[in-house]
Amino acid sequence: MAKGEPGGLLFEQEMQVLEGALSELDDPCHADNPLLFKYEALARSYEKLLKETQKVFLISDIQGTILKEREEKIRTLLDNSNQGFLTFGRDLLVQKEYSVECTRLFDGKKIARAGIIDLLASPGTQEGARLSAIFQAIFAAEDEESRNRLIQQVPTGMMIGRRHIQVQVKSLFKPSGRREEDALLLILTDLTEKKEADAWLSFLNTHDKLTGLYNRNYAESLLPALMADKEFPFSVIVADLNGLKLTNDVFGHETGDRLIANAAAILFDCCCDRGMAVRWGGDEFLLLLPRTDAVACQELCEQIRDGCRQAAPSPIELSMAIGGATAEAPVAFGDLFRVAENRMYSNKLSESRRVHQNIILGLEFLQRENCFEIEGHVERLRELAADFAARLGISADSTEMRNLMLLASLHDIGKVALPKGILCKAGPLTPEEWEVVRQHSEIGYRMAQSIDEPVVADAILAMHERWDGTGYPFGRKGEEIPWLARILAIVDVYDVLTHDRVYAKAMSPQDALAELESGRGSQFDPALVLLFIEQAARQIAPAAAP
Structure with a gap:
């Protein structure tokens, strides 16, 4: 076998010995040696054995390469699965982690030989003690059915740092007699983004995206509960934002959205825990106020006006036309709303000259500034x-x-x-x-x-x-x-x-x-x-x- 052939370098010394022996056999001076026949048979057997050994090494080398390639492919698949895979044994120490996701989930902490409880729970917590007891019980279980029953007790969801993690446990137990090699596999899936997306969708079902106030559909669904007999006196305040069309037409809808958001912030701060602040329409808002009498309703209207006066122009003065109505005894919501809305329009009409003048003064100020x-x-x-x-x-x-x-x-x-x-x-x-x-x-x-x-x-x-x-x-x-x-x-x-x-x-x-x-x-x-x-x-x- 030449040096350039597979396995040639590995058996270089043996090849030199064989080549020397074969060369001796060709030497005429050994022709009469009675041991020549046996020596030649021995050399030919050594040559055959060496070739077979080289084949075995070559096959093993190829198989090793194939296994390594497979391992790399599996590692790549696991790394791109967005899941963490790790195993731990009876000592509750991590044996190995199988994907880079583990490093991210545990914020770069050392994982190999780390305590699995320390990774999954805060030190000294009841949660950590419970996990430790469950894992120890799993390893002590005598049969697969008992192990599977105990595995079901492992929480399927955990908070690791600020992440919502889904946890799956798989048993990797060896045949009886090799219990020191038993292990549990944890499959960790980060559900944080999904949880946040679900929470945002849930929020949008009940709230207005721009202002964060409750939306009309949700408010209407709660009206029967809000206006139960025990919730009276019940008050409603209707507020209509002034100057939104001007702001949208001149400064753009992005600036108009800021004006709406600023108005909503004032209404939310004033309403606080007294009731519900609702974005009822484009520039119209509603406050639903259970157990609020006429005096408290009027005080809240004045509080909203004060909040508008104290707000910085953005870019024009923030002002709202406001109307409130109170029912001392049960009444249809539509009737109470119409009273409040009519008062809001009356307020808008009576204040229109002042609001108009203030807008003009505000525009003149912008011009000078x-x-x-x-x-x-x-x-x-x-x-x-x-x-x-x-x-x-x-x-x-x-x-x-x-x-x-x-x-x-x-x-x-x-x-x-x-x-x-x-x-x-x-x-x-x-x-x-x-x-x-x-x-x-x-x-x-x-x-x-x-x-x-x-x-x-x-x-x-x-x-x-x-x-x-x-x-x-x-x-x-x-x-x-x-x-x-x-x-x-x-x-x-x-x-x-x-x-x-x-x-x-x-x-x-x-x-x-x-x-x-x-x-x-x-x-x-x-x-x-x-x-x-x-x-x-x-x-x-x-x-x-x-």
């Missing part, structure tokens, strides 16, 4: 617009004057939804950035519509239209542009030109009026801009005189 305007711009604009409107014959107490003043306050309000980096940019804007800025007219329009100001909304939308039809967003021209927008556009440009901006220094009043004149009939209403120039020129003339 976010670098959207020149210092004092809105205040000056209102004053200039009021003077110009008086010149045009608009009465100070008219609806038209009121709308013009509101337009002066909110004409650029759509910019609150634009990136500050663009609005405050010192250099020229790119075409893409201009496209973003131009969106503020439509955003402002939606905002004004959301607070029920349709006339102001139309004017905001048209603030950047031009008399010649080359403006945006729709290219309206001439008298298609609302009158209030034509008035304020002139006043706005004049004030902007005469004050420092991020991207330009202020002009003199005379230069600003010349700029307005250059836009007469192209950017501005020719008749209106002429009237404004005449009025402004008279006002600045005395100041320019020596």
Whole structure:
């Protein structure tokens, strides 16, 4: 056998001895030796024995390789089964772990020769003592039936650390007489994710996903128990969130969801353990209050209002229209709910002016805080617009004057939804950035519509239209542009030109009026801009005189 053949190196020395013997047999000098025949027979037998031995070693080597490959495949399968496998014997010490999952389940603890009780239970606990007693009883059992009965007593579910683990026990007992090799196999399955998923699904069956409050279906299913005779007096509070449409339209539904969640948090904190806080609909909430009289119900309504007043704007002031109703004796839920809902709508109506004003003030605050305007711009604009409107014959107490003043306050309000980096940019804007800025007219329009100001909304939308039809967003021209927008556009440009901006220094009043004149009939209403120039020129003339 050559050295390159399988088994050649293993029997190299023996091969050298054999080759030497065969070489001696071929030597003529030994031809007359009487022992030559026996020596040759012995050498040939040794050669045959050596070949058979090499075959045995080769087969064994192949079988060992196959077994190793099988073991690796089984290990890979066990490692990818997401289960832990380990065995332990009569001494309750781990003999071997068969998958990497064991390392994860026990947070990297040493497993080999570790006490199985220490792995499965906290030291010194009743749970650990009970497990130890069961395992010892299993190993002491005399027959398979007794062992299986005891195995059934092992808990099928355990907490190992923070994990929910399913436990299966298999008996690996040897034939009688070899009890020192007996072992138990534990199969450990991590059910934590499944438990958490099941808990989340169970939560969603009874709760609203966004707010964490109880959902309507669950609340309705509990009404018979909540309104049992012993639970009266029974109160209901209906709360409706103000400003959600505005928030959704302008700042997006993600911000609107935060507004809903903030309102829900106030209701939950106020309700606490008095009853159930329920998300009844999109922006409507319900508090179901067993054993709550009219006085306590009213106090809770005031507590909710206080909570809203103390909440930080997000981005607008948090407010809710609230209505409560109480029944001293059993009554149909629908009847009690309608009373509370009607009171909520009455509250919304009576508070609408205040809520409306607060929303406007909140929007103006956002405008000032976010670098959207020149210092004092809105205040000056209102004053200039009021003077110009008086010149045009608009009465100070008219609806038209009121709308013009509101337009002066909110004409650029759509910019609150634009990136500050663009609005405050010192250099020229790119075409893409201009496209973003131009969106503020439509955003402002939606905002004004959301607070029920349709006339102001139309004017905001048209603030950047031009008399010649080359403006945006729709290219309206001439008298298609609302009158209030034509008035304020002139006043706005004049004030902007005469004050420092991020991207330009202020002009003199005379230069600003010349700029307005250059836009007469192209950017501005020719008749209106002429009237404004005449009025402004008279006002600045005395100041320019020596």
